[in-house]
Amino acid sequence: MDWADELAASVDGPQVVNDSKTPSGTVHVGSLRGPVILDVITRALRARGLPTTLLYGVDDLDPMDAQALLSPDAIEREMGRPLAHVPDPAGDCHASYARHFAGIFIDTFAGLGIHPDRYYWMSDIYPTGQMDPYIRIALDRAEVVRDVYRRVANVRHPDHWLPLGVICPDCGKVGTTIASDWDGETVAVACRPDLVTWAVGCGWAGRVAPFGGAAKLPWNLEWAAQWSLFGVTIEPNGKDLATAGGSRDRSNAISREVYDREPPMNFPYEFLNIGGKKMSTSKGRGAAAHTITTVVPPEQLRFLFVRSRPESVIEFDPEGTDAIPRLFDEFDRLADATAGKEVRGELPSGHENIFRFSLLDADADVAGVADAYRPPFAHLALLAQVPGVDVVARVEAEKSAPLSGAERAELDTRLSSVRRWLEAYAPERARLEIRRDALPAEASTLRPEQRGFLRALAETARADAPASGEQWQSAIFAVAAEHGIDAKAAFNAIYLAFLGRANGPRAGWLLASLEHDFAIARLDRAGAAAEEATA
C-alpha cells in the first residue's frame, strides 16, 4: 500500500483534489471506493506538508435519465428534467430527487471519516453566474468543441450544434433541448419530442440567454469547467470514465483546447465486484452504500478499499460467506502488527499505512488505537447467539482486564455488526439452532462412552441443578473426568445432542440458556442406547 504516498511524492505545491457525482438514484457500496481514495490521497498530501483542499461536487443539473424510481405518471413529466428540479420520490425531507439521493450518499461520508472542505452543488453554482464565463467560451469556441468530439470521441455533431443544454423555459427539461445560432447573447433553442429516446420534449422553440442558471454545459465541458473554476490539480475517477475516447479523454482535450488549461492529474481506480460481477442496485446485486455500513463498520469498510491497489478490482461477496468475518480478522491482524504485537504470517507491504488510512480520524494516535483489544468477529457471532450470555463479561474475561471506553464502544459496534451479519449474510454453518423438536440425526454417531457421559451429566444436573453457565461448565468437566473421557469428547457429545454438529459455543452457557427440564430430557434421550434413540 504505497500508492497514496507515491502519488503524494510526485507533486509539489498546494493541491486541490476533486470528485463529483451525478445523483441519479440509490448509490451502492462500490461507489464509496472513490471517496475513500480521495480522502486517502488528501491525507497523504497533507502528511507531506502540502496545503490541500478536498472538494466534492454534486452534478445535480444533469438530466433525469433513470425512471426506475419514478411513479408511472411522473415518468413523462420528470424524465429529462434536471435532477435538482425533480421532486423527492420519497416525498419526505429533501428539496429534490438529487438532494434526496446525494444526501443519503454524502451522509455516509462523515461516518467514514471523509470530510471534504467543501461540497458544491451545480444547481447552486450556475445561478451565481460563476459558470457563465465558461459557457461563453464554449459557445465562442463551439467549432473547437465539435472538433474535439470528432477527433477524440469519433462523435460527429452537426455544424450548427452548440455545446449547451438549455433548460426549456416551458417544460423545464434539459435533456430534450438543442441549441444553435449563438449571437453573443442568446441562442436559438428547440425542445424536441424526439431528440432522445428516454425523454420527450414539449416542442417549445425560441431564443434564450443561457446564463445565470438558464442553461448548463454538457457533462464533458462542465467537468473541464469545474477544473478551471476550482483550480483542481488532482482528480481520480472510476475506470468507466478512463477509457480511450471516453469522458476523461474528451474533458482533458476540452480543458486544453477550449479552456487553455492543463487538466488535473488523473488517477483511475477500479470497481468493487460482487461475485465477479459489477454491483448494480437496480439488478439487486450488491448493497446500497448506506446499508452496508450497518454491517461493515466504517473502519473496516475503509480497510476494504485501502488495502487493495486502486487499479485492482475488489471481489467482495458477503452473501453466505465469511468474507465479512475475514475482513475483521485481517483488520485486527494489521492492528496488532501496528501495535508491535507478534502476528502470524506475512504482512502486506506498508501495513502500518493500511491501518492508519483505515482509521476514521486522520490525526489519531495510531499506535494507541492499534493497541486496543478487539474481540474476534466469529467469536462474538457465537456469543451473540447464546441467550443469557453476558457478552461484556465474557470479552473482559478473555482480555483479562476491563475494557476501556473505546474498547467498549468498539465491542458495541461489532455486536451490532454481528447481529446484522447473522440476520442478513451469515452462511448456515455460522448459525446456531437448538434442535428443540427432536434429537438430531447426527446424534446417532455418539459413541457408547459419550452416551454414558450424557446420562451421568443428566443425573448430576437432576440431583443438583446447575444455576449458571459457570456451574454447568464445572459439572461438564467434573462428570467427564469421572467418566474418564476427555473434555473434547464430552463437549462434542453435548453439541451433537443439542445442535446436531460437532462443535459450538461454550457448552455450559448453552445449557444454562435452556429450560432445565428440556436440557435434562435431551441429555437422557441422547444418552440412551443407539437403537433406543433411533426408535
Next chain:
RNA sequence: GGGCCCGUAGCUCAGCGGUAGAGCAGGGGACUUUUAAUCCCUUGGUCCUGGGUUCGAAUCCCAGCGGGCUCACCA
C-alpha cells in the same frame, strides 16, 4: 470494433528481475475450564498458454486464450 484492468494454492490476495508466499479453508497434534478460542505441525502451485530479452522471468517485451469493466447515446 476500440480502450483499460485482471488471470499466482480450494477461496481472497501479496510478491512485480535473483531458491514460489500469506490469510482463511483442508489434514494432524496439544490443551481439567477462552473448546468454532488459543498454540504447534502440515497437505496443497506447469505463477493462464506460447514465443522473446536475460547468467537468471511469476516479475520485462510480443502474440494468443480466458474473465471483468468500459466507450462508440447521455452523463
